[in-house]
Every structure is written in structure tokens, then in C-alpha cells.
Amino acid sequence: MTTREDDFITSVEDDLAEGRLTAASRTLAGLSPVDVIDVLERLGRRDRAVLYRLLPKDVALEVFEGLDPVLQGELVHALQDDEVARLFMDLDPDDRVPLLDELPAKVAHRLLRGLPQHERDMTSAVLGYPQRSIGRRMSPEYATTSPGTTVGDTLQRIRLRLDDAETIYTVPVVDHSRRLVGVVSLRDVLRASPGDTIESVMNEPFAVLATADAELAARECADRKLLALPVTDNESRLVGILTVDDALSILEEAESEDAARSGGAEPLRRPYLATPITAVVRARVVWLLALAVGASLTVQVLGVFEETLERMVVLSLFVPLLIGTGGNTGNQAATTITRALALDDVRPRDVLRVLGREVRVGLLLGTLLGALGLAVVGLLYGTDIGLVVGLTLVAVCTLAASVGGVMPIVARKLRVDPAVFSNPFITTFIDATGLIVYFLIARAVLGI
Known part of the structure; x- marks a missing residue:
């Protein structure tokens, strides 16, 4: 603006x-x-x-x-x-x-x-x-033609539907039973001779079922760079059409929803300034309560290792660093895989491949950060403390990346929004498990 x-x-x-x-x-x-x-x-x-x-x-x-x-x-x-x-x-x-x-x-x-x-x-x-479903987002207003119809007659049909058809740039081709048999672009129609039949210029159709998930159908439309995507019933009869502008709107809504849930809130479903304060509170409070309950696990872990902290108070200095690093690593992995699932780059059957990759990614990240932690902390607080922090960073980064990569896939398999299982819950999980790993390593290295 x-x-x-x-x-x-x-x-x-x-x-x-x-x-x-x-x-x-x-x-x-x-x-x-x-x-x-x-x-x-x-x-x-x-x-x-x-x-x-x-x-x-x-x-x-x-x-x-x-x-x-x-x-x-x-x-x-x-x-x-x-x-x-x-x-x-x-x-x-x-x-x-x-x-x-x-x-x-x-x-x-x-x-x-x-x-x-x-x-x-x-x-x-x-x-x-x-x-x-995409059936709720398709338009039932469209222009059609048939394989045996001439190009000239098809142009006349299109002219008659200029005011009410959702789009005229992609025209579905249907048989006498309204079954989809092809698609033809307006460019190809205009290029052909008026006496040519549509069958000679039409292309193989790609369509989606009306009961298919709206986001997946919109993603297909965008990925295939289609101006319009035919929508059919279970018997391949044409029932509607999804235009590219509607597909982009669906994807924008899905992105907003995922972004909100990844940040621990429900989507507002309206512009921020037009949303009542009470609605903003409702969108956030449930997640905050859930995360508060999850955070109690961290308190329980600290209680279990209270004696260890009393004997080596310096360990408490690095708690925020370690759980923060673990949470961020898990969030990075979860965001990457959630996005890959949305783009269909990753599917539930790839869970073992994703786990193997994220274990290696986490191990390499942990090694780099652990080496830095060992050098800096060892210089300031002694080699033993530096070794504890370094080894914990290796372990926590590996664990966080693995969990962060797998949880969105598990969510998809359970037919739950992967964004719900990503950042907020992963952060809480890593906070608790990271502390357990930290204190176990400290006990082993320091002998306390």
C-alpha cells in the first residue's frame, strides 16, 4: 500500500x-x-x-x-x-x-x-x-464441451457462459453422461480451425474427487500450475471446478492455521484488528494451560535431581542454555517436516528415512555446538563441567531433532494436524527429557 x-x-x-x-x-x-x-x-x-x-x-x-x-x-x-x-x-x-x-x-x-x-x-x-473437502470450495458454474463438438461451436458455448462461468480459460470436456474425458485450454481452442473437433485438441484430464481434502487438492492445483482443476464424483462425472485463485486462498488459510498452531495458539479466522479481545484470549488460553501442565514435568525432573543440584550448584547455570537449544533444534526439525508433509515431499511411509536423516543432522549439530560448549565452558568453569555441557548438547540435539522430525509424521498417520504436534509440545517434551539427560551425564562424569 x-x-x-x-x-x-x-x-x-x-x-x-x-x-x-x-x-x-x-x-x-x-x-x-x-x-x-x-x-x-x-x-x-x-x-x-x-x-x-x-x-x-x-x-x-x-x-x-x-x-x-x-x-x-x-x-x-x-x-x-x-x-x-x-x-x-x-x-x-x-x-x-x-x-x-x-x-x-x-x-x-x-x-x-x-x-x-x-x-x-x-x-x-x-x-x-x-x-x-474440496467439494465445499469448488464452483458448480463452469463451461463445458464434448469431444465431438467443433471448435466453432465450443467458442459459441463459451461466449454464452462469459457472465456466469467461474473461468473460461480451462474448459472440461465431458461425454454424454457428463463423465470427464479431457480438458482443453482457451488458447488451444483459439489456435485451432473452427471445423476441428475438440477431440483433436483436448488433453488428458487431471481431476480430484469432490470428497478429497481441500488443502491437498489445492496443493495439486498449485504444484501442477493449473489455471483450473476439474472436480468429479466417484463415477468420474464432473461436478465442479477449482480455480487457481481459490486454490491459493485455501493454501493461504492452511498456512495461517499451521503458523498459529506451531506458535501455540488457535487460528483467529479473521483479521487481527477485527478480532474481539475475548476471541484472542480464547485462541491462546487453552494452549497456555496445556503447556503449563506439560511444564510441570520439568519441575518434577528438577525435584528428582535436587540433591545433584545442591552438590554442584554450577550445573543450574546451564539449564536454560541446554533446554533452549534442545527446544529450538526440535522446533526446526518439526517445522521442516511439517512443511515437507504439506508439500507432499514426505509421506508417512518415509518415517524411517526421516528418522535416519534427523539423527545424523542432530548429531552433527550437537557435535558442533558441543565442541564450542566444551571449549568455552571448560575455560571458565573447568574441563569437567565443560565436558558435561558438551556431551549434553550432543545428546539433546540428537534427541530433539529425531523427535521433532518424527512427531509430525506420527500426527499425519493419526489424522491429526501435524502443526498441533510440533513446536509447543516438542519444546515441553525436550525440556523434561533434556534435563534428565543432563543430570545423568553430570552424575556419570562428575561422580556425584
Whole structure:
């Protein structure tokens, strides 16, 4: 965002705060829909509804479509019934479904009932698929052609669907039973002669089942660099299409969710400034309580080795260094493998290969850090203490990397989000086990 656009946004916020609605309306006219969305995401629920009503009708729908479903739901509650019905009617079926998920059942039912039969049928079809499946995110509005249709007739079909088809750049090819038999790009259609049949220019299709996981389907679309990915049922009948922009939105949501859970919090599912304080607290408190319970293991370990600490107080100086290094090593491994799982570079069957690699990585890291620890600590506190710290770093880094690499794979095998098993829990686990390793090494080396 440029400085000029940022000044516009600040001006709108100031006008709204002072009740200068006419001035705010004039300022809005100088903003693009994307910048209007930025402003709305920074406002509270009441001010957001007030500002939205100041938008011209031709801009309002585009802005509404760009908002997160949670914010759309809040706006629906604030607007009048006729405004809501008009907005809902103008949305595409795949954009209606996330909004319906955010609304009370009675409101959702009333909005669906107000749609024309054709629109209601398409929306209901998308709603019928499981949560988190690609069927819930696909568009049922698309242009198709058939193998025996000529290029000229196909172009005519495409022209008839210019206003309502989700995309025209990739056209699925279906037979008389609507089974997917190929795909053809608009470029190839335009390049061919009008009398050529589609069969002569179409390509082999790649499709996903409507019940497939949305993130995996979106990843396939992105990895294969497809403008659109056909979605089929179990009998290979075409039921929808996933466009690349929707695929990227799904991947962005997944990245945000993984990032939040890796940091020990639940995803907010809305822009930060538009999230109530209570919602932020709820997103964090459960994880903090869970981690606090896990941290009690560390206290128990310290209690068990209390006598060792009393006899060699200097050992307590290095506790933060050792458990911090172990936690960071485990987090690095977990983040790397979680990302590799998301990209399908690693699969659950690769668990032994990952374990072998991470053992070697951890051992090499531990050796480098342990050698440094031995030299520095040995110089300051004596060779025996330096040896304890050095050996502990080798052991803790090896253990942390191994556990951090394997736990996300175990989570995937158990059909649990790998991010949940990564950083917070690994840090807690390594804190406890690292201390046990540390004090056992200290007892063996120092003879206490």
C-alpha cells in the first residue's frame, strides 16, 4: 500500500470516529475495493456496518466478496433483510457456502429459501459435501464441451457462459453422461480451425474427487500450475471446478492455521484488528494451560535431581542454555517436516528415512555446538563441567531433532494436524527429557 493510500485509510477512520459520514463517503470514493476491505478489517462491528452502507452499490458486492466469511456473517446481522437478500443472490454458489457456515441455521435457511430454484440447487449441492473437502470450495458454474463438438461451436458455448462461468480459460470436456474425458485450454481452442473437433485438441484430464481434502487438492492445483482443476464424483462425472485463485486462498488459510498452531495458539479466522479481545484470549488460553501442565514435568525432573543440584550448584547455570537449544533444534526439525508433509515431499511411509536423516543432522549439530560448549565452558568453569555441557548438547540435539522430525509424521498417520504436534509440545517434551539427560551425564562424569 502506498503512502497516499494509507493517508486515505487514516482519513476514513478519522471521519468515521468523528461522525463525519459525508466526508467519509467522499474519501471512500478515492479508494479501490482492496483498500476499502483493508479499512473494514480495521474497524469494529458497528463502524464496519456504517461504513459499508456508504459504499456505492457497484463496489459493495466486490468488497463483500473480499471479506473473510466471519466478517461477512457479522455484516449480515447488521444489514437490513432486503440488503442481505440482494447481496446473497449476487454471490457465487461457492462464495455463499462459507457465509452460510457462519450464520445461525434459521438465517441460513431463510436466505437459501429466497434464492431462485436453480441457484438454490447449485448452492445446496456444494453444501452437501463434507467440511474441509474440496467439494465445499469448488464452483458448480463452469463451461463445458464434448469431444465431438467443433471448435466453432465450443467458442459459441463459451461466449454464452462469459457472465456466469467461474473461468473460461480451462474448459472440461465431458461425454454424454457428463463423465470427464479431457480438458482443453482457451488458447488451444483459439489456435485451432473452427471445423476441428475438440477431440483433436483436448488433453488428458487431471481431476480430484469432490470428497478429497481441500488443502491437498489445492496443493495439486498449485504444484501442477493449473489455471483450473476439474472436480468429479466417484463415477468420474464432473461436478465442479477449482480455480487457481481459490486454490491459493485455501493454501493461504492452511498456512495461517499451521503458523498459529506451531506458535501455540488457535487460528483467529479473521483479521487481527477485527478480532474481539475475548476471541484472542480464547485462541491462546487453552494452549497456555496445556503447556503449563506439560511444564510441570520439568519441575518434577528438577525435584528428582535436587540433591545433584545442591552438590554442584554450577550445573543450574546451564539449564536454560541446554533446554533452549534442545527446544529450538526440535522446533526446526518439526517445522521442516511439517512443511515437507504439506508439500507432499514426505509421506508417512518415509518415517524411517526421516528418522535416519534427523539423527545424523542432530548429531552433527550437537557435535558442533558441543565442541564450542566444551571449549568455552571448560575455560571458565573447568574441563569437567565443560565436558558435561558438551556431551549434553550432543545428546539433546540428537534427541530433539529425531523427535521433532518424527512427531509430525506420527500426527499425519493419526489424522491429526501435524502443526498441533510440533513446536509447543516438542519444546515441553525436550525440556523434561533434556534435563534428565543432563543430570545423568553430570552424575556419570562428575561422580556425584
